[in-house]
Amino acid sequence: MAEQLSRTHPLEAWLPAFAELSGAVRISAEPFVPMTVLRADPATAGDVRIRGAALPTAPGSWASAGAGWLIWLGPDEWLLTGPGAAPEALEEELRTLLRPVGGSAADVSAQRIGIRLGGPRARQVLAKGCSIDLHPRVFTPGQSAQTTLGQAGVLLLALGEDEFAVLVRSSFGGYLASWLLDASLEYAAPALTS
Amino acid sequence: MQLIECPWCGPREEVEFHYGGQAHVAYPEDPAALDDEQWAHYVFYRDNPKGRFAERWSHAAGCRRWFNAVRDTATYRFESVYHPDQPKPVIP
Ligand SMILES: [Zn+2]
Numbered sequence: 090m091a092e093q094l095s096r097t098h099p100l101e102a103w104l105p106a107f108a109e110l111s112g113a114v115r116i117s118a119e120p121f122v123p124m125t126v127l128r129a130d131p132a133t134a135g136d137v138r139i140r141g142a143a144l145p146t147a148p149g150s151w152a153s154a155g156a157g158w159l160i161w162l163g164p165d166e167w168l169l170t171g172p173g174a175a176p177e178a179l180e181e182e183l184r185t186l187l188r189p190v191g192g193s194a195a196d197v198s199a200q201r202i203g204i205r206l207g208g209p210r211a212r213q214v215l216a217k218g219c220s221i222d223l224h225p226r227v228f229t230p231g232q233s234a235q236t237t238l239g240q241a242g243v244l245l246l247a248l249g250e251d252e253f254a255v256l257v258r259s260s261f262g263g264y265l266a267s268w269l270l271d272a273s274l275e276y277a278a279p280a281l282t283s
Numbered sequence: 284m285q286l287i288e289c290p291w292c293g294p295r296e297e298v299e300f301h302y303g304g305q306a307h308v309a310y311p312e313d314p315a316a317l318d319d320e321q322w323a324h325y326v327f328y329r330d331n332p333k334g335r336f337a338e339r340w341s342h343a344a345g346c347r348r349w350f351n352a353v354r355d356t357a358t359y360r361f362e363s364v365y366h367p368d369q370p371k372p373v374i375p
Contacts, residue, residue: 148291163346220296235345
């Protein structure tokens with residue numbers, strides 16, 4: 090009889106370690122979410138609304154689009170996350186919207202996974218391996234950055250005052266999870282923070 | 284570490300960038316009309332000034348866009364950055 094293979098999260102092996110962290114830093118793996126890369130000329134796509142949101146034109150910004158995020162990747166490139174949708178359906182939905190203005194959409198769901206980082210020490214953890222200015226007055230909710238964290242290229246989103254999403258290539262997920270756990274150690278070990 | 288200013292993302296660490304050689308090297312109007320020596324000059328021959336040089340750079344680990352910069356090859360100082368479709372600045 091054929092063996093049944095079930096889908097697992099690339100960070101499944103790290104979930105118990107995430108769960109042991111204290112409240113100063115919280116790390117969790119985002120559930121699988123379909124993602125689509127959009128290309129369009131902002132001059133002609135200005136009136137397009139993606140799940141209620143206009144394409145953000147400010148470099149390093151993101152907007153809520155339905156239950157997902159619409160993230161600036163470049164002057165003519167965006168990333169949309171569509172929780173709950175089927176990857177092919179999301180791609181088709183976006184193609185239908187962008188084709189009339191000469192744009193395109195491509196499914197990239199398999200490219201990245203998400204890690205959620207929160208807690209009062211989350212900024213300090215990120216600052217250990219990220220060279221952009223993460224000061225609360227500079228990297229504010231609604232901003233994003235494509236940069237490096239540790240040795241991995243990441244897409245970093247400020248979701249709230251001390252809430253961040255880190256999107257990373259799946260194959261770098263394990264490395265980044267280990268890196269984040271190591272960076273959180275001094276804030277999260279109960280014996281050291283009490 | 285030196286910060287390089289991406290025209291879109293702002294100042295970022297130099298490790299995020301890739302060097303692309305001399306800027307404003309136009310593709311030949313009629314490539315088939317070039318003889319081997321002219322083609323070699325187009326493909327391989329570049330200026331090598333000591334001082335200000337207009338160069339191509341790519342924000343490889345960020346927005347992945349190409350842009351141009353005027354950099355001093357002796358001091359490594361970036362004098363200016365500009366979009367690839369903008370004309371070459373007058374370099375004193
Ligand atoms: Zn950039």
